[in-house]
Amino acid sequence: MKSKLLMIIKIGWLSIWRNKRRTLISLFSILIGTGIPTFFVCIAWGFYAGLVDDVARLMAGHVTYEHVNYRNSPSNDLWVDDIQVINKSLNNNDEVLLTKQIVNLQGVAHTAKGSVGISLMGIEPSKEITISYLPESIVEGEYLSEGDGRWVIVGSKLAESLNVNVGKKFVFTTNDIKGELIEELFRVKGIFKTGSKEIDGHFVQSDIDIARMVAGLSSNDVSQLGIIVKNPDTHERFLQEMQKTLAKKNGVFLSWQQIMPDVATTIRMDRTAISSIMVLLVVIVLFTMFSTILMSTLERRREFASLLAIGTQPIELKLQIFIETILFGLIACPLGSLLGVGIAKWTEGYDMMDVVGGKAEDMTVGGFGMDTIITPLFSIPLILQISIFFFLAVQLLSILPIYLISRISITDVLRST
Amino acid sequence: MLDQFSTMMRLTIIATCVLFKVFLSSFAFASNLNPEKILDSVDDLYRSNTSYGTLTLSVTTTNWQRTLTLEQWSKGDDRHLIRVLKPKKEKGLTTLRVDNNVWNYMPKVKRVVKIPSSMMASSWMGSHFTNDDLVKQSRMVKDYTFSITYEGEREEKNIVEISCYPKKDAAVVWGKVEVIVYRDDFIPLHIIYYDEDLQLSRTLNFTNIQMMSGKMMPTQMSMIPVDEPGESTAIQWKKIQFDLPINDDFFSLRNLQQ
Amino acid sequence: MNTKKEIVSLRNVIKNYGHGKVITKALQGIELNILEGDFSVMMGPSGSGKSTLLNIIGGLDKATSGEVNFNGKDFNTLSNKALSIIRRNHIGFVFQNYNLLPVLTAYENAEYVLMLQEIPISQRKEKVMHFFQEMGLEGLEHRFPRELSGGQQQRVAIARAVVSDPLLVLADEITANVDSETAQSLLELMETLNKNNKTTFLFSTHDPAVIKFAKKVIVLKDGKITNEQISSENIEKYTKR
Ligand SMILES: Nc1ncnc2c1ncn2[C@@H]1O[C@H](COP(=O)(O)OP(=O)(O)OP(=O)(O)O)[C@@H](O)[C@H]1O
Ligand SMILES: [Mg+2]
Numbered sequence: 001m002k003s004k005l006l007m008i009i010k011i012g013w014l015s016i017w018r019n020k021r022r023t024l025i026s027l028f029s030i031l032i033g034t035g036i037p038t039f040f041v042c043i044a045w046g047f048y049a050g051l052v053d054d055v056a057r058l059m060a061g062h063v064t065y066e067h068v069n070y071r072n073s074p075s076n077d078l079w080v081d082d083i084q085v086i087n088k089s090l091n092n093n094d095e096v097l098l099t100k101q102i103v104n105l106q107g108v109a110h111t112a113k114g115s116v117g118i119s120l121m122g123i124e125p126s127k128e129i130t131i132s133y134l135p136e137s138i139v140e141g142e143y144l145s146e147g148d149g150r151w152v153i154v155g156s157k158l159a160e161s162l163n164v165n166v167g168k169k170f171v172f173t174t175n176d177i178k179g180e181l182i183e184e185l186f187r188v189k190g191i192f193k194t195g196s197k198e199i200d201g202h203f204v205q206s207d208i209d210i211a212r213m214v215a216g217l218s219s220n221d222v223s224q225l226g227i228i229v230k231n232p233d234t235h236e237r238f239l240q241e242m243q244k245t246l247a248k249k250n251g252v253f254l255s256w257q258q259i260m261p262d263v264a265t266t267i268r269m270d271r272t273a274i275s276s277i278m279v280l281l282v283v284i285v286l287f288t289m290f291s292t293i294l295m296s297t298l299e300r301r302r303e304f305a306s307l308l309a310i311g312t313q314p315i316e317l318k319l320q321i322f323i324e325t326i327l328f329g330l331i332a333c334p335l336g337s338l339l340g341v342g343i344a345k346w347t348e349g350y351d352m353m354d355v356v357g358g359k360a361e362d363m364t365v366g367g368f369g370m371d372t373i374i375t376p377l378f379s380i381p382l383i384l385q386i387s388i389f390f391f392l393a394v395q396l397l398s399i400l401p402i403y404l405i406s407r408i409s410i411t412d413v414l415r416s417t
Numbered sequence: 418m419l420d421q422f423s424t425m426m427r428l429t430i431i432a433t434c435v436l437f438k439v440f441l442s443s444f445a446f447a448s449n450l451n452p453e454k455i456l457d458s459v460d461d462l463y464r465s466n467t468s469y470g471t472l473t474l475s476v477t478t479t480n481w482q483r484t485l486t487l488e489q490w491s492k493g494d495d496r497h498l499i500r501v502l503k504p505k506k507e508k509g510l511t512t513l514r515v516d517n518n519v520w521n522y523m524p525k526v527k528r529v530v531k532i533p534s535s536m537m538a539s540s541w542m543g544s545h546f547t548n549d550d551l552v553k554q555s556r557m558v559k560d561y562t563f564s565i566t567y568e569g570e571r572e573e574k575n576i577v578e579i580s581c582y583p584k585k586d587a588a589v590v591w592g593k594v595e596v597i598v599y600r601d602d603f604i605p606l607h608i609i610y611y612d613e614d615l616q617l618s619r620t621l622n623f624t625n626i627q628m629m630s631g632k633m634m635p636t637q638m639s640m641i642p643v644d645e646p647g648e649s650t651a652i653q654w655k656k657i658q659f660d661l662p663i664n665d666d667f668f669s670l671r672n673l674q675q
Numbered sequence: 676m677n678t679k680k681e682i683v684s685l686r687n688v689i690k691n692y693g694h695g696k697v698i699t700k701a702l703q704g705i706e707l708n709i710l711e712g713d714f715s716v717m718m719g720p721s722g723s724g725k726s727t728l729l730n731i732i733g734g735l736d737k738a739t740s741g742e743v744n745f746n747g748k749d750f751n752t753l754s755n756k757a758l759s760i761i762r763r764n765h766i767g768f769v770f771q772n773y774n775l776l777p778v779l780t781a782y783e784n785a786e787y788v789l790m791l792q793e794i795p796i797s798q799r800k801e802k803v804m805h806f807f808q809e810m811g812l813e814g815l816e817h818r819f820p821r822e823l824s825g826g827q828q829q830r831v832a833i834a835r836a837v838v839s840d841p842l843l844v845l846a847d848e849i850t851a852n853v854d855s856e857t858a859q860s861l862l863e864l865m866e867t868l869n870k871n872n873k874t875t876f877l878f879s880t881h882d883p884a885v886i887k888f889a890k891k892v893i894v895l896k897d898g899k900i901t902n903e904q905i906s907s908e909n910i911e912k913y914t915k916r
Pocket of ligand 2: 725726727
């Protein structure tokens, strides 16, 4: 039994190489088919992982704790009970890297030159420096430090539309927690540039104390508690646990996907795009492979007929064909994955903008700018998924020759010369 | 379409309030040349009085020109009611301000809408006012430091020029405001706004001084922005009465819908 | 002792090809017995039904009617799978174009059927080498078919057919593609196999040279076995292609 199987495998293997050129073309097509999506996925996932982490750190963390109604109407009078107690126990949690206390204020910034709707985020500068990329994005002036009061940092686009420089002032209009209209003066301490239209054009950061003061919040209250976890991959599970153990009646833990649905949707859409590329490539691969396998079956009809005549069971021949496609897949798919990974590795560190051209500002996901330096992410399950997907697709091709063999008429084939 | 229109209307009315307030606050009946007294008396005069009047509001932009006839009531610094009389299409459109809150009543749909803070603070569709001025409670004296920077003849008029500089933390967008009044009666001539870099930003001109309700006052006022040449917004008072008895109740949501 | 075992017996075998109006009557009532140790040659003009008959005896094709009995089994009642197993275990085939597997060496080609039969490696080697020696194929074990002459390939094909000790070897025009000298040596080889191993052979051929090896000559004409004797006068008729 074993030696028979080995023989069948051997015949299958040798049969593959009977027409080397044809086989190489087919192998090449699988190689490319597997390699391209693998490459894309490594690059794109690298971007997304970087993006998500950056954005989570910049905004409200991988997981956010906020008032249950805050999502529907982010108004300043929605804060959560006992936030400092929760904050403390989160900071004692091993999975948590840091928590961000955040006070958000929506309003309008204006100067003599004009007015722009902005979102002001009050944070703790000393923490922010360790987690967010914003401090490094300062192009003029300085980043915030504790007790900065009315000194805030603004985006380069906002600075342009308000016509302000470092040291200049603007008036911020918003509502406090009682719904009263509030006007406050702020001064520009620093100007940042992230490459994102949204962030650079409508985002302002201040020390949390002044934001609390403007909002009329007490020194313990926050709009959101942003949680930066050590391992972003497991944030969903972490969220569930926290919701069960920590959440107060009027508070809820949310994931970054819920906080920033735009980013999540764009990433999902991009994943769909990559899936469509994969489907397209599969079609191309299958076309190339199809003719190879069909030809190699048809040209061996006489051989098959004589094998059947001398007592080979049809199932044994089918197995042989099946093994041929399996071997095809086994050679090409892993090599394809390696190829994709290799190219991705090779492009590591290059600026994508140098390759595709265009402006970094145009590369935004859900309004957030992307770091255009290529830093591929090699997710083994994903790479395997692609490889296995192509492997299985190739296996589909053995259906046709197997069908043809089952229809072979030994006498007819043997008679024809 | 209706929406866009009503937004425009709303903004027009807000702008009117702005102008009206600036107008009123520009009256200065002071007995000497103490600048604080001049400015303060403007605020105080305005604060304790009621007024009723009709006026036209003309907005000129490079693309269009329109004129509205309005009817307005005010009490103190924080109560305003404005109603459109003409044109017919917009007749009945009413705006009520109490403190920091502004509501609009749209007769066509019989609905009252509260204007959100973001709208309150944004500028008027590329126009020449910021709505912000309307609800601003601040007194010049509180937000600015000031001094008389000129006294005497200018353009054949005997004037006083007061330069106001915003205090360090005052929520004021300007870098400097110059108030120029007639030396004799403190009737305003110009209010000139400069940005933080002391570049001219906009000018408010007062003209056509007439006797109204027993007071001499400029009956016409126009705002000229520097950024948009050829554009302006002008108010022309047709009639004004002061110190009529008006109940606080008059400035209520209930009255708004009548 | 004197009654030899009957391997094949055909009774009134009829084979029609096609259906409807155009029917080819390939075989029209064949009566035939093949006994153990026979070395029979089937002759007949082209189209007389030789290949058809061999295919039916070999279980590759089914008779339209009549009885086909192989080693006591009625072929008409057997499934394709059962027929395939009978072929694997009891019938050897040799074809005109050798039909060796090009990817396997001479040795592996011969070993193929033994592998299918799941015979242990030591026995396989013994058997293959035995026949290779007997057939003068020593030293060619590791050559691929394309590296062998036609005659050598046909000898490997014969080795493949006989290596599993079949009850019957069917050979359809196996000398047609080789020159007469080679044909001669192939036939001598099979004659020896017939003598030494008691392997039963059934040939079809056009080749008059084959006849002198035959222990029994079967003459087919228009799908019937005739009693006509082959002689120098009529041999032309059976050998022209
Ligand atoms: N599949 C088929 N369909 C229709 N007719 C067929 C088929 N196979 C054989 N025949 C016909 O049956 C008859 C017998 O054919 P067969 O191949 O047995 O002849 P043969 O004696 O082997 O001839 P040759 O010496 O040329 O090989 C011929 O008339 C042939 O045309
Ligand atoms: Mg034939």
